[in-house]
Amino acid sequence: VYFAGDTGFHGGTNYRRMAEKHGGFRLAILPIGAYEPRWFMAPQHQNPAEAVQGMRLCGAVHAAGCHWGTFQLTDEPIEEPAQKLAEALVAEGISPKRFRAMRPGEAWDVPPPG
Incomplete structure (x- = not known):
């Protein structure tokens, strides 16, 4: 399991390093x-499209989206991250069963490899 923490995308550098190492x-x-406004938040927080890129770059089979939906911290509407994640997954041809926008307290029995 790779927990990226609270991070900006930074061209995917951290994700590439994790894939190389692990x-x-x-x-x-x-x-x-x-993640909004991008001019201010990009160095600290990635957006859903960048998270989808990160999933690919680090070689994750599945991903759980966190850091959203508890209270409005920045300019985007509170439900927007989940909506934008769904759009990014469609754009990249990734099944929504592989990358879920997890709600606080939600459990997910992640499928085994293979």
């Missing part, structure tokens, strides 16, 4: 919220 992951826990 060879991929069954699950990546990636932040998808608190």
Whole structure:
């Protein structure tokens, strides 16, 4: 399991390093919220499209989106991260079963490899 913490995308550098060091992951826990306005938040928080790129770059089979939906921290509407994640997954041809926008307290039995 790779937990990215609270991070900006930074061209995917951190994700590439994790894939090189660990060879991929069954699950990546990636932040998808608190990203607007981009001019100010990009260094600290990635957006959902960047999280989808991060999932690919770190070699994660599945991903759980975190850091969203509890209270409005930045300028985007509180439900927008989940909506934007769904759009990014469609754009990248990734099943929504592989990357879920997890709600606080939600459990997910992540499928085994293979």
